[in-house]
Amino acid sequence: MSETREDLQQKRPQSFSTLVSAGKQLLHKREYRRAQSSFTAILDLKPEDKECLIGRSNCYLNTGQLQNALRDAELSLKHDKSFPEGVYQKAKVLFYMGEFEFSLVFYHRGQSIRTQMQCFTLGIKKAQEAIKNAVGDSTNVKLKVGGDLSFLENEEARLRPISVVENLMEEEKNEAPKSFRIEKATKHLMGDFVDHKKFLEDLMKDEDLMKEKTKSGEQVQDIIQDSLVSIETYIEICNQENIVAPQEKKPQHQEVKHSTTSKFKEFPLKTLREIDAALESGNAENSLKKAKGVLKFVERRSKTEFPHKKLLLGSLHSSIGNALLYQGELDKALEHHQKELDLAEQCKLPEAKSRALDNLGQTYAQSGNFAEAIELWKKRIPLVPSGLEKVWLLHEIGCFYLQLHRYEEAKEYAILSVAEAAEIPDVKWKMNASVLMAQSELRLGNFKSSVSHFETALVHARLQDDDSALNAIQKALEEAKQHIRK
Structure with missing residues (x-):
C-alpha cells in the first residue's frame, strides 16, 4: 500500500530543507523551470511554507508569469502581513507588473517593518524614479503612507491601481497632460x-x-x-x-557620460529576463529579435560602459541559440552556442562554461548526434556540483549510450547516476536512475540484476503515487522476469 503524504512528511522531515536548498541552488543558476519544480514538490507537502512560496514566486517572476508570482507572494503573507520577505517580494513583483504606485506603498510598508533592510530603501528609490519617468517629476506628487492600507489586499483594487492610488496622492501644481509629456520625452x-x-x-x-x-x-x-x-x-x-x-547630449560631457554609463550597467539583467521570459512563454520569434538587437547594441559599446561585456555577450548568444533551437534551426543554434562556449572559456567562468556545454549538448542531441552530445556533456561533469543536476547529467549520458547500443557504457553511467541519486532526497530521480540501471542490465543479458533494479524503481514509483510510471515499470519488470523463466 502506498504511503500518504502525511506519512512521508513525518517520515522524512530532513528532505524538506534539502529540497529548499536544491531549489535555491537551481534558482541561483537561472534554472527556473527546475527550481520551480523543486519548490512545487515541497509545497505539495507543505502548502504554506513561506520560504518555498517566495522561491517559487521568484521562479515565476523570472519566467514572465507575473500573476503567479504575485499569487505566491500574497500567499506568503496570508497568516503574517508583516513577513518582511513576503512584503518585499510583493513590492518587487508589483514593480515588474508596472504597478509602480502600489510597489512604492509596499516598499514603504516593508521599511516600516524592517528599517535595517537596505532592499526596501533601494526599492523606494527605484519605484519613485519609475513614477517620475511615467508621470513627471515626483516632487509634484506626495504619497501618503499613513493610515490603514489594508484595502490594497483587495483584488478589485489591485486591478484598478491608478484610480485607487489617486486617493493617496495630492497634486501641488498643475501638470501637462500625460500623453503630451510622453510624446515630448x-x-x-x-x-x-x-x-x-x-x-x-x-x-x-x-x-x-x-x-x-x-x-x-x-x-x-x-x-x-x-x-x-x-x-x-x-x-x-x-x-x-x-x-x-548621442545627438541630444549636453555640453557637460563628463557628467552625462557617467550618468549614461550607470544606466547602461543597469539594463542588461532586466533585458535578459525579458528575453528569457519571451522564450519561456513560447514566443521564440520575439525572444530572438530582441536578443539579436541587444547583441548588436552591446557589441558596439565599450568595456567602460559594460565592464563584463564578454560575459553579457555570452548570455546573449545563449539566448539566441536557445531561440533558434526552439525554432528548429539547429545549425545556426550551434554557431551561437559555440560562440557562447568560446566567450565562457575566455572569461574563465565555470558556470558559464557549464551552461554553454549543456546548450551545445542539447542542440546536438536534438539533431540526433548523440555521440557528440555525450562528449560535450562528459566535459560538463567536473563543472557540475553534486546534487540533482549531476544525477540528471549522468542519467542523460547513460540514456544516450543506451540509444547508441553501447550498453557497457550505459551501465557505467547508470551506476554513477544511482550512486549520485542516493545522496539526494528526490524520489523521482532515484526511480529514473534505477530504471536506467535495469535497462542496461537487461540489454547486457543480466536478467536477475535487471529484475532487482526494476523492483527498486517500483518502490520509488509507489512513493510518488505516480500511476503512469508505476504501470510502465511493472510492465518492464514482467518482461524481464520472462527472460529468467526461459
Whole structure:
C-alpha cells in the first residue's frame, strides 16, 4: 500500500530543507523551470511554507508569469502581513507588473517593518524614479503612507491601481497632460532615430531592392532588417533607462557620460529576463529579435560602459541559440552556442562554461548526434556540483549510450547516476536512475540484476503515487522476469 503524504512528511522531515536548498541552488543558476519544480514538490507537502512560496514566486517572476508570482507572494503573507520577505517580494513583483504606485506603498510598508533592510530603501528609490519617468517629476506628487492600507489586499483594487492610488496622492501644481509629456520625452530621447526607422521601413516595401545582394553575398533585406532591430532596441533601451540619444547630449560631457554609463550597467539583467521570459512563454520569434538587437547594441559599446561585456555577450548568444533551437534551426543554434562556449572559456567562468556545454549538448542531441552530445556533456561533469543536476547529467549520458547500443557504457553511467541519486532526497530521480540501471542490465543479458533494479524503481514509483510510471515499470519488470523463466 502506498504511503500518504502525511506519512512521508513525518517520515522524512530532513528532505524538506534539502529540497529548499536544491531549489535555491537551481534558482541561483537561472534554472527556473527546475527550481520551480523543486519548490512545487515541497509545497505539495507543505502548502504554506513561506520560504518555498517566495522561491517559487521568484521562479515565476523570472519566467514572465507575473500573476503567479504575485499569487505566491500574497500567499506568503496570508497568516503574517508583516513577513518582511513576503512584503518585499510583493513590492518587487508589483514593480515588474508596472504597478509602480502600489510597489512604492509596499516598499514603504516593508521599511516600516524592517528599517535595517537596505532592499526596501533601494526599492523606494527605484519605484519613485519609475513614477517620475511615467508621470513627471515626483516632487509634484506626495504619497501618503499613513493610515490603514489594508484595502490594497483587495483584488478589485489591485486591478484598478491608478484610480485607487489617486486617493493617496495630492497634486501641488498643475501638470501637462500625460500623453503630451510622453510624446515630448520620446522626441527628446529618440533624436533622429525615429526618422531613420521610418526610412528603413519604407525601403523594406521595395520588393526589387529586397531581392538584391551585396558584393559579399549578403541579402539587402537581411542588412536592413538587422538595422531596424538595432534601432528598435536602442529606442527601447532609451525609453526604459531614460538615456539621452548621442545627438541630444549636453555640453557637460563628463557628467552625462557617467550618468549614461550607470544606466547602461543597469539594463542588461532586466533585458535578459525579458528575453528569457519571451522564450519561456513560447514566443521564440520575439525572444530572438530582441536578443539579436541587444547583441548588436552591446557589441558596439565599450568595456567602460559594460565592464563584463564578454560575459553579457555570452548570455546573449545563449539566448539566441536557445531561440533558434526552439525554432528548429539547429545549425545556426550551434554557431551561437559555440560562440557562447568560446566567450565562457575566455572569461574563465565555470558556470558559464557549464551552461554553454549543456546548450551545445542539447542542440546536438536534438539533431540526433548523440555521440557528440555525450562528449560535450562528459566535459560538463567536473563543472557540475553534486546534487540533482549531476544525477540528471549522468542519467542523460547513460540514456544516450543506451540509444547508441553501447550498453557497457550505459551501465557505467547508470551506476554513477544511482550512486549520485542516493545522496539526494528526490524520489523521482532515484526511480529514473534505477530504471536506467535495469535497462542496461537487461540489454547486457543480466536478467536477475535487471529484475532487482526494476523492483527498486517500483518502490520509488509507489512513493510518488505516480500511476503512469508505476504501470510502465511493472510492465518492464514482467518482461524481464520472462527472460529468467526461459
